[in-house]
Amino acid sequence: MSGDNTTVIEGRNLKTHFEGRNGLISAMLGGKSETVHALDGVDLHIDKKEIVGIVGESGCGKSTLGMTLARMYEPTSGQILFGQQDITNLHGSKLKSYRGSAQIIFQDPYSSLNPRLTVEQIIREPLNIHRIGNETEKAARVAEVLNRVQMPPETYLHRFPSNLSGGQRQRVAIARALVLRPELIVADEPVSMLDVSIQAGILELLNQLSKELDLAVLYISHDIATVGYICDRVAVMYLGRIVEQGSSDDVMHSPLHPYSDRLMAAVPSIDATASRERVHLSGEVPSPTNIPAGCRFAARCPAATALCHTVEPELYEARPDHKVRCHLYLPEDRDLRPDLERPKAHPFA
Numbered sequence: 157m158s159g160d161n162t163t164v165i166e167g168r169n170l171k172t173h174f175e176g177r178n179g180l181i182s183a184m185l186g187g188k189s190e191t192v193h194a195l196d197g198v199d200l201h202i203d204k205k206e207i208v209g210i211v212g213e214s215g216c217g218k219s220t221l222g223m224t225l226a227r228m229y230e231p232t233s234g235q236i237l238f239g240q241q242d243i244t245n246l247h248g249s250k251l252k253s254y255r256g257s258a259q260i261i262f263q264d265p266y267s268s269l270n271p272r273l274t275v276e277q278i279i280r281e282p283l284n285i286h287r288i289g290n291e292t293e294k295a296a297r298v299a300e301v302l303n304r305v306q307m308p309p310e311t312y313l314h315r316f317p318s319n320l321s322g323g324q325r326q327r328v329a330i331a332r333a334l335v336l337r338p339e340l341i342v343a344d345e346p347v348s349m350l351d352v353s354i355q356a357g358i359l360e361l362l363n364q365l366s367k368e369l370d371l372a373v374l375y376i377s378h379d380i381a382t383v384g385y386i387c388d389r390v391a392v393m394y395l396g397r398i399v400e401q402g403s404s405d406d407v408m409h410s411p412l413h414p415y416s417d418r419l420m421a422a423v424p425s426i427d428a429t430a431s432r433e434r435v436h437l438s439g440e441v442p443s444p445t446n447i448p449a450g451c452r453f454a455a456r457c458p459a460a461t462a463l464c465h466t467v468e469p470e471l472y473e474a475r476p477d478h479k480v481r482c483h484l485y486l487p488e489d490r491d492l493r494p495d496l497e498r499p500k501a502h503p504f505a
C-alpha cells in the first residue's frame with residue numbers, strides 16, 4: 157500500500173500564521189494585534205503513490221497545512237520542496253505553474269462546481285487557464301479524466317451539476333483536479349458531506365488514482381475511520397503541530413500520544429477492545445493566538461507534570477517509524493531537565 161520512496165512534496169518546519177480577525181481594530185485601539193498560529197512548525201513529506209492522512213479536531217490547522225503545501229497560502233516561515241524545487245516563496249507565473257501541479261479537492265461538491273457550466277466546461281476550464289492543448293487535445297483530456305473517475309463521457313459531458321448526485325459531483329471535482337496531470341492532490345474532507353453509502357466508492361477511487369497515476373495525496377479528515385481505510389501513513393495534529401505520526405496501522409491501532417489515544421477511542425470500529433474505558437477529553441483546546449509553554453496538550457492531560465508544563469516535547473521515535481511528541485517517550489538516558497518531574501505512566505493505558 158505504501159509509496160515508492162520518491163518524495164513529491166516536503167514541508168520543513170512549516171509555519172503559517174494569520175493576523176487575527178480583530179487584529180487591525182484592536183491594534184488601532186492600541187491593543188496588541190493577535191497572531192493565529194494556525195500551522196506552527198510542521199515537518200511532513202509525501203511520496204509518489206502515497207496517501208498521508210491528517211487527523212485532529214476542528215481548528216487544529218489541517219486545512220492550513222493543505223493550503224500551504226498547495227501554495228494557496230504563503231508560509232510565514234519554513235521551507236516547501238516540490239521534488240528538487242524550492243517552492244516556498246514562488247510568485248507570478250512560476251507559482252501559477254506550481255498550482256497546476258498541486259490540486260485541491262474541497263469538502264463541498266455543491267458549492268465547488270459552477271452551476272452554469274456543463275461537466276465538459278467545468279473540466280476544461282483549468283486547461284484554458286493554463287493554456288494547455290488545442291481543441292482536440294482538450295477534448296481528449298476531458299474524456300480521459302472522466303473515464304478515470306468512472307463517469308462515461310458520452311453520458312455526462314453535457315450535464316449540469318444540478319443533474320448530478322453528490323457523489324457524481326465529487327467525481328467531477330476529482331476529474332477537474334486531474335486534468336492538469338498534477339503530482340500532488342490535497343483532499344480536504346472530500347467525503348464528509350457525502351452520504352455514508354457512497355463514501356467508500358470515492359475513497360477507493362482516490363486510492364486507485366494515487367497508485368495508477370503516481371500521485372502523492374494529502375488526505376485531510378476529522379473522520380478517523382475513513383483515514384484508516386485509505387491512508388498509508390497518518391499524522392495527528394494538535395494546535396498547529398504534529399503530535400504523532402507513523403504507519404496508518406500503528407497510529408490507528410496502537411496510538412501512543414494521550415491525545416491520539418482519546419481520538420482513536422472515540423471511533424467504535426477501531427476501539428474493539430471492551431476493556432478500554434471510554435474516557436472523553438475534558439478541558440478546552442487552548443487558543444492558537446495564545447500558545448501555552450511546554451506540551452500544548454498539558455492542560456487536558458491527566459499525566460502532566462512540571463516537565464510537561466515547562467518544556468515542549470520533541471517528536472521522539474518511540475518505535476521504529478513511529479514518532480510521538482510526548483515526554484512519556486523521552487528516552488530514560490536523556491536529562492532534559494533533571495530538576496523537573498517527568499510524567500510517569502500513560503493516563504489512558
Ligand SMILES: Nc1ncnc2c1ncn2[C@@H]1O[C@H](COP(=O)(O)OP(=O)(O)O)[C@@H](O)[C@H]1O
Nearest residue numbers: 174192194213214215216217218219220221444
Ligand atoms: N484565513 C485565515 N485567517 C485567520 N485565521 C485563520 C484563517 N484560516 C484559518 N484560520 C484559523 O487557523 C486555525 C486553524 O484553522 P484550519 O486550518 O482551518 O483548521 P482545521 O482545518 O483543522 O479545522 C483556526 O483557529 C482558524 O480559525
Ligand code: SF4
Nearest residue numbers: 451454457464482483
Ligand atoms: S504526558 Fe506530558 S508531554 Fe505527554 S501528552 Fe501529557 S502533558 Fe503532554
Ligand SMILES: [Mg+2]
Nearest residue numbers: 218219220344
Ligand atoms: Mg479544515
